[in-house]
Amino acid sequence: MTNVLLLENPHPSAAKALEARGMSVRTVDGSLDENDLIEALQDVQALGIRSKTEVTRKVLAASPSLEAIGAFCIGTNQIATSFAAERGVAVFNAPFSNTRSVVELAIGEIIALTRRLTVKNSMLHRGVWDKSAANSHELRGRTLGIVGYGNIGTQLSVLAEALGLRVIFYDVEERLALGNAERADSMAEVFNQADIVSVHVNGIPANTNLIGEEEFAQMKPGAHFVNLSRGLVVDLDALQGALESGHLAGAAVDVFPEEPKGNGLPFETSLQGMDNVILTPHIGGSTVEAQSDIGTFVAGKLIDFLNLGNTSMSVNLPNLSLPVTLTSVGRLCFMHHNVPGVMAKLNDVLAQNSINVEGQGLATAGSIGYAMTDVGSALSDSMLEQVRAIHAAINVRYLTLGGTRRGPLGH
Numbered sequence: 001m002t003n004v005l006l007l008e009n010p011h012p013s014a015a016k017a018l019e020a021r022g023m024s025v026r027t028v029d030g031s032l033d034e035n036d037l038i039e040a041l042q043d044v045q046a047l048g049i050r051s052k053t054e055v056t057r058k059v060l061a062a063s064p065s066l067e068a069i070g071a072f073c074i075g076t077n078q079i080a081t082s083f084a085a086e087r088g089v090a091v092f093n094a095p096f097s098n099t100r101s102v103v104e105l106a107i108g109e110i111i112a113l114t115r116r117l118t119v120k121n122s123m124l125h126r127g128v129w130d131k132s133a134a135n136s137h138e139l140r141g142r143t144l145g146i147v148g149y150g151n152i153g154t155q156l157s158v159l160a161e162a163l164g165l166r167v168i169f170y171d172v173e174e175r176l177a178l179g180n181a182e183r184a185d186s187m188a189e190v191f192n193q194a195d196i197v198s199v200h201v202n203g204i205p206a207n208t209n210l211i212g213e214e215e216f217a218q219m220k221p222g223a224h225f226v227n228l229s230r231g232l233v234v235d236l237d238a239l240q241g242a243l244e245s246g247h248l249a250g251a252a253v254d255v256f257p258e259e260p261k262g263n264g265l266p267f268e269t270s271l272q273g274m275d276n277v278i279l280t281p282h283i284g285g286s287t288v289e290a291q292s293d294i295g296t297f298v299a300g301k302l303i304d305f306l307n308l309g310n311t312s313m314s315v316n317l318p319n320l321s322l323p324v325t326l327t328s329v330g331r332l333c334f335m336h337h338n339v340p341g342v343m344a345k346l347n348d349v350l351a352q353n354s355i356n357v358e359g360q361g362l363a364t365a366g367s368i369g370y371a372m373t374d375v376g377s378a379l380s381d382s383m384l385e386q387v388r389a390i391h392a393a394i395n396v397r398y399l400t401l402g403g404t405r406r407g408p409l410g411h
Contacts, residue, residue: 002306005040007031008050010072011295018046021303030262038062046302048072051282052261055079060087067397068305070298073285074098075230077203081316085368088335088395091316092301096151097293098285102200103156105284106228107163109252110196112278113224114139118250122275135222135249137195140164145194147187147211148201148229149175156198157181168193191218196226203230211235216242222249228284231256240270243277252278309333309372309399311363318363318370325359328374328401334387335395338369342392346371349386355379368394374401 002023006015008031015025023046031052032040041047041063048070049055055069057080069079071093081091112118115136123130144160146153149171157167157178167181170190177183184190191197197219201207211227212235219225225248227234236257242248253271259282260267271277285294304310309331310321317335324331332350336342343362350357350373359374369392379398388396 002046003044004046004048004302005044006048007053008072010048010050010298011291013292013295014048014070014072014299015295017296017299018303021307023303023306034059041066046070046306048298048302049078051075051078052259053078055084057083060084060089068092068302070302072291072294072298075203076315077230085316086394088317090305090311090314092298092305092314094294094297095313097297098287098290099151099155101287101290102152102228102284103159104287105254105280106152106156106198106226107159109226109278110144110160110198110224111139113226113250113252113276114142114196116250116276118278119275138164142166142195143168143193145169145184145190145197146181147171147190147197147199149173150200150202152228153198153200154178156200165196187215188218191215192220194223195220196224198226199229199233201229201233203232205232208232209235211238213238213241216248219248221247224249225251227252228254231259236270240274243271243274250276250278252280254280254284255282307399309397311370318365318368320361320363320370320372322359322361322372322374324401325374327376328358330375330378330401331399332371332373332375332379332387333395333397333399334371334373334393336369336371336390337392337394338364338367339392342369342390343371345390346373346387349383349390350375353379353383353386355383 004018004023004025006025006027009029015027018025034056037059043065045065046068047066050073060080060083066089068090074093074095076091076093079091084091142165144165144167146157146169149169153169157169161167161179168184168190169181170184170187210233216238239251243251256269271279301313311317312319312321334346356376357373358376362371384396384398
């Protein structure tokens with residue numbers, strides 16, 4: 001039986017999908033530290049996490065039975081993905097499933113900041129009536145600057161434009177501008193022109209403190225700032241200074257450099273107590289709809305890999321899918337170092353054992369190669385040992401198809 005460990009409360013749709021395929025699922029509230037995670041992963045083939053669990057090189061090295069990791073979120077910087085690839089462990093995430101939820105939160109916060117709703121709300125709670133239009137604006141005709149024009153940034157661009165905002169964006173990659181959005185030549189150009197800046201970049205180490213005192217100084221006086229990306233991207237002390245000086249009119253922050261491991265734990269930030277700041281606990285993708293979609297999507301990827309070997313949309317392995325042929329009885333999944341002659345040696349082993357190849361696919365990515373071979377006769381343990389003995393082998397799995405007549409799962 002395939003054993004799956006799910007941490008940090010992914011949506012029940014994930015466990016439901018996995019159990020429907022005959023897998024044994026154990027769920028744990030919250031994340032686990034390194035040593036507890038190592039202990040919990042013994043005899044576990046698949047791990048599901050969200051953003052708080054750190055899957056380090058030590059964890060991977062101490063978990064020989066682990067075959068796949070599903071990140072029920074967008075980011076995978078909490079996982080040692082390159083080391084996982086070296087061990088043949090597939091990593092999957094959900095790059096699209098919560099996009100709409102994040103964008104809707106960004107739009108809501110942009111409206112709230114531009115209309116000074118947080119300030120008006122706080123004043124009324126203190127018993128102060130202030131029916132004034134001062135510094136409150138419509139979105140129509142104002143400029144939204146987007147830093148990071150990926151899946152979230154592009155959808156935000158479309159919705160913002162529908163509300164009458166002019167959109168300018170900057171991305172280090174070449175991106176197609178949607179609608180009437182304008183590409184800036186630099187991040188500074190975005191800051192100089194935008195009335196609202198919204199950040200949607202990834203959490204790679206190179207983006208640490210990407211936005212700090214210098215960047216906030218480049219923003220227009222009275223502008224607003226929104227960060228729904230990663231906590232490490234923004235220097236919060238610099239943001240605090242820009243707000244306290246009055247240079248920025250307000251901000252919304254959903255992510256922080258240090259976040260509690262679970263709900264109900266204490267949390268502190270220098271931005272607390274400021275009426276013109278919206279603070280949310282990393283809930284950009286936390287809607288019922290998004291979490292349900294993420295649960296189903298990532299579970300489907302894990303099932304597809306564990307049962308059929310398919311790596312489509314894996315973030316760390318060569319992407320390969322192979323339809324099951326009608327005459328196949330088994331599938332040999334061969335992860336290897338990408339060096340010349342490996343496939344010839346693999347097929348030699350099969351030929352020497354009179355095994356007919358019914359279907360075969362190969363994909364490479366950098367130093368890693370991945371081959372799937374459907375065979376017409378069952379492979380014995382001794383044959384599998386011959387495959388494992390190939391000098392470039394990283395990981396070898398043999399999946400019994402058992403008469404299954406279906407292709408890769410659709411998502």
